[in-house]
Amino acid sequence: MNIPRKLLIVEDDTGLQRQLRWAYDGYDILVAADRESALTQLRAEEPQVVTLDLGLPPDPDGVKEGFAALEDIRRLAPDTKVIVATGHGERDSALRAIAQGAWDFYQKPIDIDALGVIVERAFHVHAIEAENRRLAARAGIENPLGGIVTASPEMLKVTRMIERVAGADVSVLLLGASGTGKEVLARGLYEASGRIGGFVAINCAAIPETLLESELFGHEKGAFTGAVKTTPGKIEMAHGGTLFLDEIGDVPLPLQVKLLRFLQERVVERIGGRKPIAVDTRIVCATHQDIDAMVAEGSFREDLYYRLAEIVVTIPSLAERPGDSVLLARHFLRHHADRMRRPVTGFTADALAAIDGWGWPGNVRELENRVKRAVIMADGKQVTAADLDLSDDAQDDPINLKAVREAADRKAIRHALSRAHGNISGTARLLGISRPTLYDLMKNYDLQP
Numbered sequence: 492m493n494i495p496r497k498l499l500i501v502e503d504d505t506g507l508q509r510q511l512r513w514a515y516d517g518y519d520i521l522v523a524a525d526r527e528s529a530l531t532q533l534r535a536e537e538p539q540v541v542t543l544d545l546g547l548p549p550d551p552d553g554v555k556e557g558f559a560a561l562e563d564i565r566r567l568a569p570d571t572k573v574i575v576a577t578g579h580g581e582r583d584s585a586l587r588a589i590a591q592g593a594w595d596f597y598q599k600p601i602d603i604d605a606l607g608v609i610v611e612r613a614f615h616v617h618a619i620e621a622e623n624r625r626l627a628a629r630a631g632i633e634n635p636l637g638g639i640v641t642a643s644p645e646m647l648k649v650t651r652m653i654e655r656v657a658g659a660d661v662s663v664l665l666l667g668a669s670g671t672g673k674e675v676l677a678r679g680l681y682e683a684s685g686r687i688g689g690f691v692a693i694n695c696a697a698i699p700e701t702l703l704e705s706e707l708f709g710h711e712k713g714a715f716t717g718a719v720k721t722t723p724g725k726i727e728m729a730h731g732g733t734l735f736l737d738e739i740g741d742v743p744l745p746l747q748v749k750l751l752r753f754l755q756e757r758v759v760e761r762i763g764g765r766k767p768i769a770v771d772t773r774i775v776c777a778t779h780q781d782i783d784a785m786v787a788e789g790s791f792r793e794d795l796y797y798r799l800a801e802i803v804v805t806i807p808s809l810a811e812r813p814g815d816s817v818l819l820a821r822h823f824l825r826h827h828a829d830r831m832r833r834p835v836t837g838f839t840a841d842a843l844a845a846i847d848g849w850g851w852p853g854n855v856r857e858l859e860n861r862v863k864r865a866v867i868m869a870d871g872k873q874v875t876a877a878d879l880d881l882s883d884d885a886q887d888d889p890i891n892l893k894a895v896r897e898a899a900d901r902k903a904i905r906h907a908l909s910r911a912h913g914n915i916s917g918t919a920r921l922l923g924i925s926r927p928t929l930y931d932l933m934k935n936y937d938l939q940p
């Protein structure tokens with residue numbers, strides 16, 4: 492099957508538009524003069540490659556609108572190759588664009604031949620990646636759900652459960668430590684649900700308490716000082732789609748009441764508004780906190796908990812998914828080496844051993860960050876344990892079985908203690924052992940909470 496090769500040119504200068512439109516054979520050329528129309532074309536035509544002028548209206552002399560467009564494209568179509576055009580001497584913008592996921596850049600004034608080479612290479616790499624994704628999907632190891640990479644039975648169980656509940660109209664609570672992939676799973680659930688509306692995410696911990704209400708419920712113009720225009724809330728924006736409330740445990744009690752009322756009546760009222768607005772949305776929420784304990788101590792409303800947690804999915808930490816750290820490390824290495832165009836192709840044996848042996852307290856996010864940094868730091872084609880900053884740990888590895896077990900116990904207990912903020916019951920639960928067993932182990936190893 493011959494797939495048409497579509498190139499979207501985002502450029503506000505009509506002269507340049509015309510020049511570029513006729514410069515290349517072999518592509519279907521699409522043109523957009525601003526962010527809005529670029530996104531419309533992106534949705535409708537799904538071009539494989541985009542050239543993006545960073546100076547777009549209403550900010551043709553700056554880069555603000557161009558970066559906003561880049562972010563939108565990355566979110567809407569992450570596989571698309573974006574080549575950014577910068578003015579002469581705007582090296583910083585070019586580097587920033589690459590860091591934000593642009594595939595390449597070129598400097599104006601345009602050299603048609605040079606740009607042609609970059610564009611052709613982008614199509615080539617896009618085609619190879621598409622083929623790889625197809626093969627990986629067929630192999631069935633990667634992508635069981637959205638972008639999830641896993642081969643561990645524990646995590647596959649989670650992805651299957653999410654696929655199963657995706658189509659049902661139930662609220663889902665995802666429990667897992669920071670960086671375990673709660674947001675990826677929430678997106679996977681949304682994609683598998685087939686709901687036509689969008690996926691709207693809000694991190695309740697990242698927004699100051701005073702602004703959270705307005706962020707969730709919206710406000711009318713003049714509702715409070717600074718409310719210069721009427722703004723719909725995130726709940727309203729998720730109408731017809733899925734609302735992802737990340738860090739739900741951080742919602743303060745007064746707002747919990749308001750959230751509960753929304754869940755019961757399925758209408759919202761903007762701050763300062765008098766008219767109830769009906770909203771039909773699927774709720775998915777997540778937290779890294781011990782929400783059962785919060786309910787028990789009264790800092791999280793029980794009635795709200797039961798509304799939000801019709802299905803509870805517990806996501807295992809990376810340390811609880813044997814084999815996944817190496818699989819994910821390889822995945823992130825390929826991804827970042829390609830994205831940053833670094834000639835790094837794999838890991839040394841000591842790096843793989845260190846990855847496998849590390850406790851990964853920061854889970855997948857920590858792993859991705861370390862691999863990304865190592866891809867930048869590596870001198871040769873292979874990433875070493877030192878590049879990953881894991882070498883000390885690997886060297887300290889004891890060699891007799893008793894000592895290995897003790898070291899593993901200590902490491903697991905320390906990680907669990909820090910994850911449960913020193914709470915003994917929480918730590919025992921994370922480790923899957925009883926409280927007395929945990930006390931004994933801590934006494935033996937002289938560990939403090």
Ligand SMILES: Nc1ncnc2c1ncn2[C@@H]1O[C@H](COP(=O)(O)OP(=O)(O)OP(=O)(O)O)[C@@H](O)[C@H]1O
Pocket residue numbers: 638639640641667668669670671672673674675676737779819855856859
């Ligand atoms: N199984 C996975 N396969 C591929 N990428 C993953 C996987 N799990 C997590 N990631 C990646 O790891 C990073 C962290 O994941 P995510 O943001 O979903 O974690 P989280 O549990 O929501 O974290 P936090 O609680 O800190 O917000 C993201 O970049 C995500 O794409």
